Amino acid sequence: xxxxxxxxxxxxxxxxxxxxxxxxxxxxxxxxxxxxxxxxxxxxxxxxxxxxxxxxxxxxxxxxxxxxxxxxxxxxxxxxxxxxxxxxxxxxxxxxxxxxxxxxxxxxxxxxxxxxxxxxxxxxxxxxxxxxxxxxxxxxxxxxxxxxxxxxxxxxxxxxxxxxxxxxxxxxxxxxxxxxxxxxxxxxxxxxxxxxxxxxxxxxxxxxxxxxxxxxxxxxx
Numbered sequence: 262x263x264x265x266x267x268x269x270x271x272x273x274x275x276x277x278x279x280x281x282x283x284x285x286x287x288x289x290x291x292x293x294x295x296x297x298x299x300x301x302x303x304x305x306x307x308x309x310x311x312x313x314x315x316x317x318x319x320x321x322x323x324x325x326x327x328x329x330x331x332x333x334x335x336x337x338x339x340x341x342x343x344x345x346x347x348x349x350x351x352x353x354x355x356x357x358x359x360x361x362x363x364x365x366x367x368x369x370x371x372x373x374x375x376x377x378x379x380x381x382x383x384x385x386x387x388x389x390x391x392x393x394x395x396x397x398x399x400x401x402x403x404x405x406x407x408x409x410x411x412x413x414x415x416x417x418x419x420x421x422x423x424x425x426x427x428x429x430x431x432x433x434x435x436x437x438x439x440x441x442x443x444x445x446x447x448x449x450x451x452x453x454x455x456x457x458x459x460x461x462x463x464x465x466x467x468x469x470x471x472x473x474x475x476x477x478x479x480x481x482x
Contacts, residue, residue: 262296262297262298262299262324262325262326262327262331263289263296263297263298263299263322263323263324263325264295264296264297264322264323264341264422265295265297265317265320265321265322265323266320266321266323266341266343266420266421266422266423269291269295270317270318270320272291274317274318275289275291275297275317276289278315278317278322279299282315283305283308283309283312285301285302285305285309286301286302287299287300287301287305288300288301298327306326309324310324310326314342314371314372314389319344320344320420321341321342321343321344321389323341323342323422339393339394339395339424340391340392340393340394341391341392341394341422342371342389342390342391342392343368343389343390343391343392343418343419343420343421343422344374344387344388344389344390344418344419344420345364345367345368345387345388345389345390345392345416345417345418345419346385346386346387346416346417346418346419347360347363347385347386347387347388347402347414347415347416347417348384348385348415348417349384349385349415350363350385350386350414351406351412352383353406353407354386354404354406355377355380355386357373357378360373360377360386360388363388363402363404363414364388364390366399366402367390367392367398367399367402367416368390368391368392368393369390369391369392370388370389370390371388371389371390371391372388372389373386373387373388373389374387374388374389385417392418394421394422394424394426395426398418398421399416400415400416401413401414401415401416402414402416425438427440
């Protein structure tokens with residue numbers, strides 16, 4: 262089973278990975294939820310899963326073994342590879358070791374892109390990092406430079422997949438989650454109801470005029 266974040270790359274692009282990258286005979290099905298199901302021989306399956314990362318139009322193809330009880334609407338998969346940019350990163354931080362240390366603050370570094378490795382595009386460094394979508398994403402990283410003050414390095418995530426923190430499912434956000442919506446609607450709005458009751462009580466008392474402040478004792482004039 263697989264998943265590509267963002268817009269579907271289409272049948273032709275996904276099929277080209279089978280013949281040009283994996284170089285094997287296999288079939289796959291695209292489901293409405295965005296999941297991909299590949300079918301191929303067991304020995305080739307293990308080779309493909311051990312390989313990678315695999316990219317489709319520059320976007321990571323997430324692959325996982327498919328379980329017998331896999332549910333397309335509720336399968337949990339929070340760890341995904343995502344391209345991360347570090348804009349205006351100082352040149353002294355562009356070594357593979359330094360980039361790996363910086364990227365490890367936000368997740369598990371996988372690889373740099375070709376332009377970063379060749380120092381061909383100096384406006385930002387780009388690293389493929391496996392992140393956990395259950396954790397809060399960091400949008401800056403503190404870097405202690407050999408000389409000078411601590412650098413607060415900006416972090417930019419590319420094509421983050423939609424992920425629901427309520428039901429832990431890829432493919433939709435919490436705002437569009439039917440389970441989260443149902444849970445919210447089932448909660449009794451006790452506080453608003455209590456406030457409405459108090460307002461209604463005040464309205465009734467104002468129409469009745471002055472009331473007794475103590476039983477049998479009129480309020481002072």
